[in-house]
Amino acid sequence: MSVFDTLKERGFIAQVTHENEIRELFDKEKVSFYIGFDPTADSLHVGHFLGMMVMAHMQQAGHRPICLIGGGTATVGDPSGKTDMRKMMTDEVIAHNCECFKKQMQRFIDFSDGKALMVNNGDWLKKLNYIEMLRDIGPHFSVNRMLTAECYKQRMEKGLTFLEFNYMIMQAYDFMELNHRYDCKLEMGGDDQWSNIIAGVELIRRKEAKAAFGLTFTLLTTSEGKKMGKTEKGALWLDPAKTSPYEFYQYWRNVTDADVEKCLALLTFLPMKEVKRLGSLQDQAINDAKKVLAFEVTKLIHGEAEALSAQQAAEALFNGTGNLDNVPTIELSEADFGLKLLDLLAREGVFASKSEGRRLIQQNGLSLQDEKITDVDFVLSKELFSEKSLLVKKGKKKYYRLVIA
The missing domain is CATH 3.40.50.620 (HUPs)
Known part of the structure; x- marks a missing residue:
């Protein structure tokens, strides 16, 4: 050929x-x-x-x-x-x-x-x-x-x-x-x-x-014709300082079912026979194909070690166990305690704007250590840190760690 x-x-x-x-x-x-x-x-x-x-x-x-x-x-x-x-x-x-x-x-x-x-x-x-x-x-x-x-x-x-x-x-x-x-x-x-x-x-x-x-x-677009590679923080960068390997991995792990086969064909070197097999998976099984896609693409850009770390962090979050060190981390200083959680997360780019954050909280889309945050004026205090870090969940699939510097 x-x-x-x-x-x-x-x-x-x-x-x-x-x-x-x-x-x-x-x-x-x-x-x-x-x-x-x-x-x-x-x-x-x-x-x-x-x-x-x-x-x-x-x-x-x-x-x-x-x-x-x-x-x-x-x-x-x-x-x-x-x-x-x-x-x-x-x-x-x-x-x-x-x-x-x-x-x-x-x-x-x-x-x-x-x-x-x-x-x-x-x-x-x-x-x-x-x-x-x-x-x-x-x-x-x-x-x-x-x-x-x-x-x-x-x-x-x-x-x-x-x-x-x-x-x-x-x-x-x-x-x-x-x-x-x-x-x-x-x-x-x-x-x-x-x-x-x-x-x-x-x-x-x-x-x-x-x-x-x-x-x-062809341009890299979704099945709906929208450009791929846009995140809430802007472009999906190949520089790990701009887009962490974990965030990069998660982007491909969360592509829509209809885009999996195309992304595997265009963005990996897997044989087409394997691409078609993975792309034909249905329902829950398509998640296995998404994991392969995310790992292979992250390995190409960031190397196998970073791909493994990102994969392990994703699995740890999904299973509620394991090492979370590779999850996107926000380090807090003493000055951050007493701030509204909404203001802090907007400042760190978790929300594109405070208004977006307010809407998400009002729609029960924000959790802290598996507890729904329902108050837009919720204040972050040091007493919340019984563990070394707190896990913020945004929507269904995005996680961030809050740690005391």
């Missing part, structure tokens, strides 16, 4: 520019391909997960990934899927974020001996002469056609700046530059990048008269 068939069987592929030619290319040579990552934070999040899995599958089949860090394009901001203009970033912040990305990618990609590359498009975009670029690249782009691209439609409603309008041209230029430097023949990305990817493919074919190809992979 070719890697194209593997990607198709596992549900990655959304759109391709030239399917038959891409299949033939994969069969006859080792292909250099690239996926772009904008360094807009100091950690990758679960939205980048699919891209790294695609790179891993491709590299295992003998092809060479090029991880393109958008040090140049991040100073402009990709308008794709955005309703507001992004904040511009300094070179120092971008450089720091790039280093953080590489550490996380090394769990998936082997960068040794040129088997994979990480390059920064700031290395060439920042050296461009504006007039030369306009003359060289401008004739190959139709403004009328660019304005029909999906990536601009949302921004057009609020006002698309000329700065953002240049993003497609810059991304297309990246593909051409990588083609010159590394014989890169394929650009891959999320399906929201389709218009930008086509622009690069067509630029190389028109200007260079060379073969170039594009492939998009």
Whole structure:
């Protein structure tokens, strides 16, 4: 089975520019391909997960990934899927974020001996002469056609700046530059990048008269079409300092039944026969599949030891026994005693807001040591701590430990 068939069987592929030619290319040579990552934070999040899995599958089949860090394009901001203009970033912040990305990618990609590359498009975009670029690249782009691209439609409603309008041209230029430097023949990305990817493919074919190809992979969404990876605290980060391994594990442990098989196919390396077996489980048995999913995904991102710890903490909570050290912990100082429990939990991000916390308490959705908290003005006192910690339960599945520092 070719890697194209593997990607198709596992549900990655959304759109391709030239399917038959891409299949033939994969069969006859080792292909250099690239996926772009904008360094807009100091950690990758679960939205980048699919891209790294695609790179891993491709590299295992003998092809060479090029991880393109958008040090140049991040100073402009990709308008794709955005309703507001992004904040511009300094070179120092971008450089720091790039280093953080590489550490996380090394769990998936082997960068040794040129088997994979990480390059920064700031290395060439920042050296461009504006007039030369306009003359060289401008004739190959139709403004009328660019304005029909999906990536601009949302921004057009609020006002698309000329700065953002240049993003497609810059991304297309990246593909051409990588083609010159590394014989890169394929650009891959999320399906929201389709218009930008086509622009690069067509630029190389028109200007260079060379073969170039594009492939998009499906976005990670629920069976209801909503983006996965959003938590009450924001994105589901791959950095354990931003999203703990336990919280990460619990996110996948609690996906809906309908999403289990898709997540197993896209986010683990389990054989498809096993994926289909687990995905076919029904009723209570589907929980076994969710445990496998949570463990495998957490192991990929955080390593086996952290996955085991998260698994044990989850089981300890479920069974009411065992080690709770890996449960998300809130350390209390002397100054915290006398505060309302609602205020404390809102401050620590357990609730998105105090109003959310009030609603949950009024709906009997908050417990302290298995006792329902019914008073929104409940005050936390030191006398409550007969044990070394108190367990807060939010809703049916979320737990937090309160400990005295």
